Each structure stands twice: as C-alpha cells, then as structure tokens.
Amino acid sequence: MLLAYYYINKRKFSFFYYVIPLCHDIFLSSLSLSLCLCLEWKKGKVNPIVSSLRERLRLKPMALNMVHDADGLPRIILTDPTGSSAEVLLYGGQVVSWKNERREELLFMSSKAIWKPPKAIRGGIPVCFPQFGNLGSLERHGFARNKLWSLDNDPSPLPPTNNQSSVDLILKSTEEDLKTWPRSFELRLRITLSASKLTLISRVRNTDNRPFSFTFALRNYLSVSDISEVRVEGLETLDYLDNLMHRERFTEQADAITFDGEVDRVYLSTPSKIAIIDHEKKRTFVLRKDGMPDAVMWNPWDRKAKALPDMGDEDYKSMLCVDSASIETPIVLKPFEEWKGYQELSTVSSSYCSGQLDPRKVLYGFH
C-alpha cells in the first residue's frame, strides 16, 4: 500500500498525499476487523480463539514434584536454586525434612517415627489444631496432624505461587470431624522454601454459621547437636505455664534457657523473635512469628523418651521443640472470618563456642 501511494503520487510524497491516507486505511481496517470479531462472537465463534490465545499467553504453573513413599504417603519435594530442600507430606500437612544448601538436615525426625496413619509422625513440623495438648476434649494436639490434607488450588487472598519452592495445602472439616468437633472450617498452610529460610503461613477460616474458638501450634522439632549445649534466647523474664507442674504459672528467671532435664512449658506473649543457639554446631536457628503470641518448649528427656513408643532412647539428645503457638488465649472466629499465623525459621552461623556471639545481635537484627 505504501508503494502504491508512492507511485500514484510520484514526487508528491508529502504528509497530505501519503501519511493521512495511510492512517485512514489503518483505521478502516481495524474497524472492519473489530466488526468481524463482534459478529463472530455473536455467533459464538470467537470464544475458542480468545481462550486459545489466553491459554498460550498464560504462564503454565510448574508441576509440583510429588512422590509416593514406600508407605504410600504422598510427599511433595520443594527445592530452591541454592540447593536447599524441604519435604512435605499430605498426611498431616507436615513438613518432615528441611535441608540447607549443604544438604544438612535441620529438623529432627525420630529414629522410631511411625509412618503409618492414624499415628502422628514424631518429627518435622506437625500442625496442632484445633486443640493444643490436652486442653480440650479432643485427642492430644487435635486431629489435623492425623488427617490427609489436599493441595489447595485456591489460596486466595494469597497470590498463587508458580514455582517449585512453595506449596499450598488445605484441610477441610469432614463428616467424621464434625462428629468430634462440630465446627465447619478450612485450615490452609502455605509452605515456602528460600535460601536458608522456611516460611509457613497458616490460616483458619470459619465456614460455619456460628463462631468457634481453637488453640493452635506449629510444633518445630529442631535438630540440635547436643541438647545440653543448646541455649535459647528471647524468653527471659517472661511468664510461662509449666505443663510438668499442672500448668502452674511461673516467671522465667534465667538470662537464657539451657537444658538439663525434661521441659514442657508454654511461654506467654513472647517477642516475635526467638534464637536457639547450638554451640556445638555453631548454628543458630532464628524463629520469627506473628499472630501466634505463645511459644512452647518441649524436650521429653531420657525417662519420658523411653516411655514413648515412637522415640529412640537417645533421640531426646538431638532435638528441641520450640513451637509457635496460640494457646493461652484461644482464637475466636466469627462466621466467614479468617485467622492468619506467620512463622519463619532461618539459620545463621554462630561462633558462640568461642564466647563471641552476642545473642542480642541475632534477636535484634544485627546480622
């Protein structure tokens, strides 16, 4: 068309003779194209074209890496470009492994863990919902850790994720749950792995027509080199309920918490950051949390470990549970309300064995 105008008008190749007619032609062509599309749409023919275009343009979600254990439990493997990884079971919605970029396991897993439903798996990060411990009529720590969760295809209002280092899970109340806990709910968990960090966003939505309340905990079984070499910072001067003393309330007197026997405490209204310093490994876990004001500390020590059928006699030496929890004040949800709890676990290397780590640096962010 450009050439035709040029030849027809030869030397009069000017704005009036060339550009205006060209624009006019483009305008007419677009108008007729839109008209055609409109007519086709009326006949119901455009939708497939548009949808196939949309299909082509849409970013395809990356397939989740899901495998099946020898016991048949579906397991999702999360990977991060740094080389760190995490493994999550649909059973219990439970993280069962978290390895750093050097492939070192950071979570404890009992040498005698029972990998068969309906037993809870002793290790990783079990979800305690809708009841923590024996604070109610349900089985200890509630039923969420003994149920088969599903992949959550609609995590809104959280934006969808499109990578292999994140997964969204959901547990909805079943007829069976309603018999023991007659409240309709949706429990969601987003697990995200990034360089030396594991983030868990928990959400509970009330899908019932009346309010309900619940207690909640993410039980973090941390792997430590030797429990007697571990020190926890960030809980000093706080009040705690001692489960070994009929939930009596005490105030923490120690500068930092160290371990030489069984411990089972609920620290109340804790700061959002807690440091778990492993002297021997020269590694510090940093637990950051929001929406879960309490923190549970649990180690069964030798006598109770021996009594637990799913725990090796010596296992207590290499573990410490420090949980993000909401226990003292149960969470109350009105119909359609949603509660959200955030937890981030990360590790930093420390040189405490040489007496040089200032835990306050870890706690107050100078790292």
Ligand SMILES: O=P(O)(O)OC[C@H]1O[C@H](O)[C@H](O)[C@@H](O)[C@@H]1O
């Ligand atoms: O054996 P589990 O059901 O996993 O519970 C392990 C422990 O968790 C809590 O901290 C309870 O206070 C303890 O009484 C219980 O022994």
